[in-house]
Amino acid sequence: MTYTAKDIQVLEGLEAVxxxxxxxxxxxxxxxxxxxxYEVVDNCVDEAMAGxxxxxxxxxxxxxxxxxxxxxxxxPVDEHPKVKRSALEVxxxxxHAGGKFDNGAYKVSGGLHGVGVSxxxxxxxxxxxxxxxxxxxxxxxxxxxxxxxxxxxxxxAESRGTRVEFLADDQIFETLDxxxxxxxxxxxxxxxxxxxxTMHLRDRxxxxxxxxxxxxxxxxxxxRLTRKxxxxxxxxxxxxxxxxxxxxxxxxVYCDAVAEQIHTFANTIRNLDGGTHLTGFRAxxxxxxxxxxxxSGILKDADGNLTxxxxxxGLTAIVSVLIPEPQFEGQTKARLGNSEVSGHVxxxxxxxxxxxxHEHPREARKIVEKTMLAARARVAAQKAxxxxxxxxxxxxxxxxxxxxxxxxxxxxRCELFIVEGxxxxxxxxxxxxxxxxxxLPIRGKILNVEKARVDKVLANESIRNIITAVGGGVGLEFDxxxxxxxxxxxxxDADVDGLHIRTLLLTFFYRxxxxxxxxxxxxxxxxPLFRIANRQRAVYAYNESxxxxxxxxxxxxxxxxxxxxxxxxxxxxLWETTMNPExxxxxxxxxxxESHNDVDAVFARLMxxxxxxxxxxxxxxxxxxxxxxx
Numbered sequence: 001m002t003y004t005a006k007d008i009q010v011l012e013g014l015e016a017v018x019x020x021x022x023x024x025x026x027x028x029x030x031x032x033x034x035x036x037x038y039e040v041v042d043n044c045v046d047e048a049m050a051g052x053x054x055x056x057x058x059x060x061x062x063x064x065x066x067x068x069x070x071x072x073x074x075x076p077v078d079e080h081p082k083v084k085r086s087a088l089e090v091x092x093x094x095x096h097a098g099g100k101f102d103n104g105a106y107k108v109s110g111g112l113h114g115v116g117v118s119x120x121x122x123x124x125x126x127x128x129x130x131x132x133x134x135x136x137x138x139x140x141x142x143x144x145x146x147x148x149x150x151x152x153x154x155x156x157a158e159s160r161g162t163r164v165e166f167l168a169d170d171q172i173f174e175t176l177d178x179x180x181x182x183x184x185x186x187x188x189x190x191x192x193x194x195x196x197x198t199m200h201l202r203d204r205x206x207x208x209x210x211x212x213x214x215x216x217x218x219x220x221x222x223x224r225l226t227r228k229x230x231x232x233x234x235x236x237x238x239x240x241x242x243x244x245x246x247x248x249x250x251x252x253v254y255c256d257a258v259a260e261q262i263h264t265f266a267n268t269i270r271n272l273d274g275g276t277h278l279t280g281f282r283a284x285x286x287x288x289x290x291x292x293x294x295x296s297g298i299l300k301d302a303d304g305n306l307t308x309x310x311x312x313x314g315l316t317a318i319v320s321v322l323i324p325e326p327q328f329e330g331q332t333k334a335r336l337g338n339s340e341v342s343g344h345v346x347x348x349x350x351x352x353x354x355x356x357x358h359e360h361p362r363e364a365r366k367i368v369e370k371t372m373l374a375a376r377a378r379v380a381a382q383k384a385x386x387x388x389x390x391x392x393x394x395x396x397x398x399x400x401x402x403x404x405x406x407x408x409x410x411x412x413r414c415e416l417f418i419v420e421g422x423x424x425x426x427x428x429x430x431x432x433x434x435x436x437x438x439x440l441p442i443r444g445k446i447l448n449v450e451k452a453r454v455d456k457v458l459a460n461e462s463i464r465n466i467i468t469a470v471g472g473g474v475g476l477e478f479d480x481x482x483x484x485x486x487x488x489x490x491x492x493d494a495d496v497d498g499l500h501i502r503t504l505l506l507t508f509f510y511r512x513x514x515x516x517x518x519x520x521x522x523x524x525x526x527x528p529l530f531r532i533a534n535r536q537r538a539v540y541a542y543n544e545s546x547x548x549x550x551x552x553x554x555x556x557x558x559x560x561x562x563x564x565x566x567x568x569x570x571x572x573x574l575w576e577t578t579m580n581p582e583x584x585x586x587x588x589x590x591x592x593x594e595s596h597n598d599v600d601a602v603f604a605r606l607m608x609x610x611x612x613x614x615x616x617x618x619x620x621x622x623x624x625x626x627x628x629x630x
Contacts, residue, residue: 014093014122014145021172024119026334029174034182036123039116040068040164045190045268047072048197049322053161056190057200058183064167064176071161074133077151086151088131088140092121093147117164121145123173124166132157144169180208186270188212192221193268193320218318222251225263226316229255232370233363237356241348245324246341248348250281252317254367258374260312265320266328266336273329275336277321280345286311288353293368296361304379306371313374321345373453380455400465404429404439415487416440416469417525417579420501423567424574428491431571432579438485440469445501449508463508470513480515488516489586491525491578493565506589517589526585527569527578531561540577542585 017024025032025039037058047053053072060066076087083090095118121127122145131138137154140147168176180203187199191212202209214220222236232254239250264271264278271278289311293299299306321344327337357364399405402425408414416438419425425441432439442462449457454475457463467474472483490505492498502524509522516522528540530547534556541547551558563569569577578584 014095014118017095017119017122018144018172021119021123025123028172030177030179033168033173033175034178034186036120036166036168037066037068037178037183038186039120040066040166041187041190042269043117044068044070044072044162045194045197048194049268054196055198055200056187057202058187060178060180060183060201060203060205062205065165066167066178067163067165069161069163071159074131074138074160074162075129077131077133077138086140088129088138088151089147092118092127092129092140092142093145094118118145120164120166123169125169125171127164127166129165130154130163132159132161180206184210189221189263189265189270190268192216192218192224192318193265218249218251218320222253222316222318225261225318226253226255229257229316231255232314232366233360237353239349239352239356241352243344243347244340246344247322248277248345249320249322250317250345250349252315254370255314255316256370257314260315262312262315262317262319264336265318266326266333266341267322268320269326269328269333271328271334271336273335275329276338276340276342277319277336277345280342281317281319281349282308282312283342284346284349284353285315288350288357289368289371292354292357292364293372296364296368298365298368299372303372304375306375307378310374310378311371314370319345373455376455377453380458400440400469402441402465403469404432404434406434406436406438408436411484412486414438414485415489416485417489417491418442418466418505419566420444420492420498421565421567424491424493424565427567427569427571427574428579431573431575433575437579438469440465442466442501445497446504446508448504449511457508457512466508467512470516472513474512478513478515480519480521483516483521485521487521487523489523489525491527491566493563494527494529495564498565509589517591520588520590522589524587524589525578526587527563527566527574529563531563531573532558533561534558 021028021032025035041056041058044053044056047070048056050072053070055071057069058066059069075091078087079085080087080090083094121142124142125144127142129140129142135156137157138151139154140151141149170176180201184201187201187210191197191199191214195215195217197213199212200209201211216223219236219238237250237252239248239252241248262274262278262281264274264281266275266277286306286308290299290305293306321336321341323338323341325338329335329337357367402422404425406414413436415436417428417432418440419428420442421444422441425439428439428441442465444462446462446466447457447460449463458467458474470483470485470488472479472481488509490502492502492505509516526542528542529544530541530550532539532541532547532550532554534554536556539550539554541550547560551560566574566578576583
């Protein structure tokens with residue numbers, strides 16, 4: 001097979017777009033479909049930023065058509081001096097044709113490549129444009145990017161503006177189903193960023209519509225984003241400045257939360273992957289808060305510097321820049337590339353945030369204390385990584401002092417019993433099979449990890465002992481392949497306090513060592529409640545009904561002993577009832593509800609639901625033990 005010049009294809013006009021649409025709109029799935037609407041709306045927003053439009057409307061028709069209308073100046077319709085065709089036709093059918101390559105008609109704009117609306121035309125099976133300009137309606141129809149007729153002058157027009165209607169090509173797109181919520185969110189963002197502009201979305205498929213109009217700009221935007229959170233300061237921090245030709249605007253709020261959300265915009269275009277303006281903001285934020293914390297004495301010399309992750313924990317921010325010549329990576333404009341913008345944003349944020357912190361000491365202290373709490377959690381997490389390496393008796397590292405380790409070195413043959421209190425631990429240590437059974441006593445109720453930060457969790461002695469004894473790590477660092485025991489057994493008293501401790505331990509294992517549960521390596525021991533004996537034999541009963549059945553079968557002088565705790569059982573009794581692998585009751589903790597005969601199995605099933613339900617279960621554990629019907 002030969003490869004010659006005739007094998008080289010030259011794609012004319014918009015054919016390149018139809019052959020490789022993903023290069024221009026990102027994809028041909030739902031995301032790319034919505035990008036078509038964004039491209040047309042962005043042109044309308046450019047008119048609004050230029051002060052020539054005040055209203056933008058998007059209508060979704062039942063037959064798949066989309067109509068976008070603005071009241072701007074309208075696309076020019078007179079003949080282009082170079083190509084001798086109407087400027088409207090040139091804009092709609094020619095790549096890299098537009099009015100935004102210089103700073104004449106538009107000082108700033110989101111559309112700068114001159115391909116947006118022509119790309120939409122190329123990937124639409126049909127398109128219609130109606131321009132109100134120079135006192136008349138001017139229209140032209142297109143089919144897959146090609147004009148079906150010349151630009152025609154129609155009826156007189158009393159106003160000005162542009163209406164673009166298009167039907168996405170089902171030969172290109174996987175779906176033609178537009179999401180009302182997705183488009184609504186985008187229009188709301190635009191209304192925040194271009195204050196004083198009305199954005200209207202109407203969905204005639206489901207008879208839904210919404211209108212957005214905001215005067216407050218990004219300050220109102222960040223208020224909306226944090227309306228369901230708990231802000232640390234009453235008013236958003238707003239920073240504005242002009243550096244050379246870059247207009248910078250930042251609005252930020254710290255909340256009592258962990259997650260950060262920073263939204264970046266360049267010339268009102270949402271930059272999903274950030275860019276140089278985000279880099280500049282992050283650098284300035286870290287520097288400003290470190291400087292203030294040092295000068296105010298909150299951050300001591302012995303403390304390390306706050307990191308970027310520390311200062312952004314709980315932060316909600318909008319970073320918006322307006323620049324004459326934006327450089328985006330790709331037509332979807334997901335990332336801003338102007339290198340000078342980073343320094344411009346840093347300059348504004350460093351100066352104005354520093355001033356804000358000194359003028360608002362109460363708010364500043366709350367913010368810095370929030371970031372320092374995040375720093376302590378980060379340090380604690382790092383210590384956890386160092387803590388959780390496998391530490392066997394022969395490795396030279398100290399295991400927990402109260403751990404009675406086993407002799408077996410193969411984890412698959414070992415099991416660890418976590419017992420409640422020293423008395424139960426003493427009986428378990430005497431009664432165990434020391435070759436493969438290890439005992440770890442814990443003192444009372446461990447910390448409720450559902451309500452505590454990681455630094456508090458790792459400061460708890462009982463939890464640290466469990467982490468070190470089990471091995472394998474903690475949290476995201478947990479590696480089930482490195483655990484020291486193939487079976488971990490929770491062995492607590494059968495009373496309400498014991499069940500509460502069991503619940504707290506289950507919460508810890510679910511949150512910090514979840515693979516143990518997923519691999520079926522976490523168990524709950526089922527100690528008996530009663531020992532029923534006569535002169536011939538002794539029988540153990542695990543609940544009231546079993547006791548009643550045993551009493552009916554036994555004769556003679558009978559003694560009934562109720563165990564208030566495992567510490568009341570001697571070593572032989574504990575081995576016989578709870579620790580003997582040949583004759584014991586163990587409940588495997590499961591996340592899929594396989595076991596239904598224990599209240600903690602119900603707890604395991606509830607684990608996967610929302611936080612509020614888990615907290616309710618833990619807080620009301622004693623009552624639920626008595627009342628829950630399992």
